[in-house]
Amino acid sequence: xxxxxxxxxxxxxxxxxxxxxxxxxxxxxxxxxxxxxxxxxxxxxxxxxxxxxxxxxxxxxxxxxxxxxxxxxxxxxxxxxxxxxxxxxxxxxxxxxxxxxxxxxxxxxxxxxxxxxxxxxxxxxxxxxxxxxxxxxxxxxxxxxxxxxxxxxxxxxxxxxxxxxxxxxxxxxxxxxxxxxxxxxxxxxxxxxxxxxxxxxxxxxxxxxxxxxxxxxxxxxxxxxxxxxxxxxxxxxxxxxxxxxxxxxxxxxxxxxxxxxxxxxxxxxxxxxxxxxxxxxxxxxxxxxxxxxxxxxxxxxxxxxxxxxxxxxxxxxxxxxxxxxxxxxxxxxxxxxxxxxxxxxxxxxxxxxxxxxxxxxxxxxxxxxxxxxxxxxxxxxxxxxxxxxxxxxxxxxxxxxxxxxxxxxxxxxxxxxxxxxxxxxxxxxxxxxxxxxxxxxxxxxxxxxxxxxxxxxxxxxxxx
Numbered sequence: 001x002x003x004x005x006x007x008x009x010x011x012x013x014x015x016x017x018x019x020x021x022x023x024x025x026x027x028x029x030x031x032x033x034x035x036x037x038x039x040x041x042x043x044x045x046x047x048x049x050x051x052x053x054x055x056x057x058x059x060x061x062x063x064x065x066x067x068x069x070x071x072x073x074x075x076x077x078x079x080x081x082x083x084x085x086x087x088x089x090x091x092x093x094x095x096x097x098x099x100x101x102x103x104x105x106x107x108x109x110x111x112x113x114x115x116x117x118x119x120x121x122x123x124x125x126x127x128x129x130x131x132x133x134x135x136x137x138x139x140x141x142x143x144x145x146x147x148x149x150x151x152x153x154x155x156x157x158x159x160x161x162x163x164x165x166x167x168x169x170x171x172x173x174x175x176x177x178x179x180x181x182x183x184x185x186x187x188x189x190x191x192x193x194x195x196x197x198x199x200x201x202x203x204x205x206x207x208x209x210x211x212x213x214x215x216x217x218x219x220x221x222x223x224x225x226x227x228x229x230x231x232x233x234x235x236x237x238x239x240x241x242x243x244x245x246x247x248x249x250x251x252x253x254x255x256x257x258x259x260x261x262x263x264x265x266x267x268x269x270x271x272x273x274x275x276x277x278x279x280x281x282x283x284x285x286x287x288x289x290x291x292x293x294x295x296x297x298x299x300x301x302x303x304x305x306x307x308x309x310x311x312x313x314x315x316x317x318x319x320x321x322x323x324x325x326x327x328x329x330x331x332x333x334x335x336x337x338x339x340x341x342x343x344x345x346x347x348x349x350x351x352x353x354x355x356x357x358x359x360x361x362x363x364x365x366x367x368x369x370x371x372x373x374x375x376x377x378x379x380x381x382x383x384x385x386x387x388x389x390x391x392x393x394x395x396x397x398x399x400x401x402x403x404x405x406x407x408x409x410x411x412x413x414x415x416x417x418x419x420x421x422x423x424x425x426x427x428x429x430x431x432x433x434x435x436x437x438x439x440x441x442x443x444x445x446x447x448x449x450x451x452x453x454x455x456x457x458x459x460x461x462x463x464x
Contacts, residue, residue, distance in 0.1 A: 028143075031135045032156070032159055034198075035159050037194070039159055044170055045183050046312055048180035048327065050317075056114050067313060069118045070121040070122065072122070072226055076226045077129035085137050087206065093134040097127045097129075097130030097131030098131055099191070101127040104123035105188060108121060108124065109181040109183075169328075172330050173327075217282060220269075224269040227264045231261030234258035315333075339396060340398075341397075341399050343397060347401070357405030361401070361405050364402030368399060371391045372395070
């Protein structure tokens with residue numbers, strides 16, 4: 001095998017030489033495998049939510065923590081994970097993240113209580129926060145040509161959008177024909193294959209220059225974002241409790257502790273911004289965020305994450321608890337999104353170098369918003385082909401046209417030293433977007449659902 005053409009810098013660190021690494025496309029295949037692993041795990045458990053909750057005695061008020069425990073730690077540690085990858089070594093961080101993710105998945109499959117399950121999900125998110133930015137930083141330094149990078153991130157875009165829907169299908173199949181625990185154990189062989197392939201194929205790289213860690217910034221942003229999400233989660237929990245028979249029916253927004261956590265989160269994030277302005281080696285260089293194009297890409301990532309995972313979370317419950325679909329049928333019913341992503345990601349890869357990222361992102365955002373608007377009209381009498389199919393297909397098209405140019409736009413003008421830092425905020429926003437989306441939307445859903453499910457629900461698969 002050809003050795004990676006990486007030359008040592010004067011600092012003793014490794015930086016890419018002028019010629020691209022010959023094995024970059026093989027490396028893309030390996031990296032794509034683990035990116036799929038992280039994306040799948042954000043949704044694969046969604047279909048299994050009723051089965052997991054029934055088996056472990058998890059109440060409706062805490063059910064969302066099966067998802068939120070993962071996304072909370074994943075989003076909270078991503079910025080630090082990106083810097084660890086840059087400074088410690090992107091390949092090394094990648095390998096540690098993949099191995100830790102596999103161990104956490106094994107623990108999740110062995111869970112005997114909700115506390116053990118929530119802990120395993122949090123641990124998955126923690127190691128995912130190492131794995132994801134390391135993977136994407138590797139792609140950044142491996143693919144320097146504009147056209148090649150567009151193709152590489154088209155693969156990433158298809159995985160990021162379509163992988164979520166595939167996770168729902170896989171979760172349905174495993175829950176229906178095996179056991180919900182296999183939704184966790186399926187990660188083990190994938191992680192092992194990825195690690196064994198990455199050792200000889202994926203080259204190591206590190207950031208040149210000053211590599212000191214911004215510890216105060218890491219603490220502030222992690223605790224601040226976690227506090228925000230926990231505050232939103234308490235709002236949802238209280239709304240669900242108050243919506244139960246005998247409850248007050250009040251909104252969770254009147255809960256003092258929830259408002260306190262949200263306020264503390266806002267203050268800590270504001271303090272993080274002040275620290276970053278004065279830090280000589282910031283965790284997130286503000287020049288990256290203040291760039292209008294890149295800042296817009298980061299905001300879009302948050303909105304896309306909230307809409308995508310939020311939609312999948314409630315669609316999986318809608319298919320099973322309202323329409324009465326079996327888990328595998330609910331997974332199949334989620335596939336139109338994947339179809340849409342695959343179509344749009346291929347088109348976006350060809351169009352991005354010609355049209356630029358902005359027109360495609362605007363088009364994608366409009367399509368995704370239209371899809372979510374259509375989903376708001378779902379009812380217990382809605383047939384699959386009437387609304388769920390076209391709205392999910394439209395959502396997939398919107399996501400495909402958004403993810404690919406967004407990934408390129410976030411990296412324009414970012415140097416080798418900031419490869420991980422520039423690439424991490426979009427992933428962070430997509431990590432926290434679901435937490436905010438699920439938490440915020442769970443509150444009105446908790447009030448609305450009991451009023452609806454009392455009506456006769458459709459038999460298992462007759463909606464198709």
